[in-house]
Amino acid sequence: MQYSNPDLPLIRFDLAVQFHNIAGLIVTFNYLIFVAGNLATKNGNYYRLEIAKLYKDLSLQLEYYLIGVFKKRPTPFPINEKRKFNPLQKVTYVATMYGLMPVIIVTGLALLFPEIIIEKIFQSSGFFLTAILHTIVGFMLSLFLVIHVYFSTMGSSPTSNFKSMVNGYHEPH
């Protein structure tokens, strides 16, 4: 919708709006399940950051992705029962799931029910700020999605992580 242009109609605008609304509601519903699941089960523990070691751990993981992986070095934070995510994953997921997702859901719901938006924030239109925030965060999330899907191919074989998603078993490197 952001790039819509009547001369190059990829999809009818009203249809795009409808799909977008439905997708938004599904995302909101799924997000609620995610939060509830993390609160109710031990899965939430995987998202706890170890702030003190964060910088060192991040560097190690980044080095692995930039250099180690090409030299067939072992992954510095292998997956085990206690650790589902490597430090880089953890930071990104925490930012995405606890930072960006709530923002996009709240702004999205506000745009779906525009009468609840505060009309003026510092001389500027509340609609404008909400919409811009929604657009920026939406963009960041789609950027995350592309990179996220690519990194899924970084398992022991390019398809092994996708298999894990279905069968639940992790294939070690």
Next chain:
Amino acid sequence: MERLKSHISVNLFFKLTTLMRTKSLSALLLFLLITSTAVFGQLLVDMEATPASVESNQQCFECHTRQIYSYENDWSGLVERKAMNPNYILDSAAFHQGVHRHFACTDCHSPEYESFPHAAEARLEPMYSCMDCHGGDETYEQYHFELIEEEFYKSVHSTRYDDSFDCWMCHDPHAYKAMTRGDFKISEIVQNHNKTCIDCHNDAVKFSILTDSVRPDLALVHEFIPNYNLHLKAVRCIECHTAQEDTMWVAHQILEKEFAVKKCVDCHSSNTMLMASLYKYQNLEARQDGFLNAIILNNSYVIGANRNYIFNIISIVLFGLALLAIAVHVFFRIKNR
């Protein structure tokens, strides 16, 4: 903007006069003020000064602002209280804020109205139309009255009805405000302009003055628009219902309903047609005030048309970089396999 300028100059004028306290200097300053307003200001009406005919008009407003008026009956000697015809009740405050604020009632109405009871024939007096005063006069050139008239004659209001449909049907000369300039917020302009249409199109009685046909329910006929009420607050009816003419401030050629804009993308796109009308003057203002205001003042977010090309470009570049990085990574992974 003009209003602000004249407001500032008036303030400055008073400060200086209190400071100097010399009559001759204040006279000189007054002269400077008048000339500077003439140079900077495009407003033809002095909105700051006391309305010129406030006292003589007070006599009319005494009764014509009230629902109940009273008068002394010469025959019986009694003070009688009567209900005023609702069509003849005016808002004196709105009159004094309108563009015709300096006029005396009898400038346009028959002097016979100065006596009471009013002569019955006075009611049949021919009324001035807009063009009687504003037509063919260079003073009003910027308002394009001739073009408005030309467009009006092509509009459904004129072609579907006889000459009884005149400017006054929509525009009340007693309270008319010029609201097309950059010194009003878009939301105020939208509200004001839409009120002009809705006053009749959402009022069964007023609508029936012109036609016996059933008044269409506005919410029902606009059902295809998502969030109709929000659209009504954000854009003007004329955005979709007129032929847009670039030189016009306010388009007057109201089209048959078949020709109304119905495609979402006509507005919701990067080359939105709203740029030619509603946002045109706001944008001029934004361009004058610099880059930051161009982003913030364009508080006119239309989904798919926020016109922040900067965002579009940044987003595409970042996506490109991410894809490039992935491609490089893939390349080395394959190479070192």
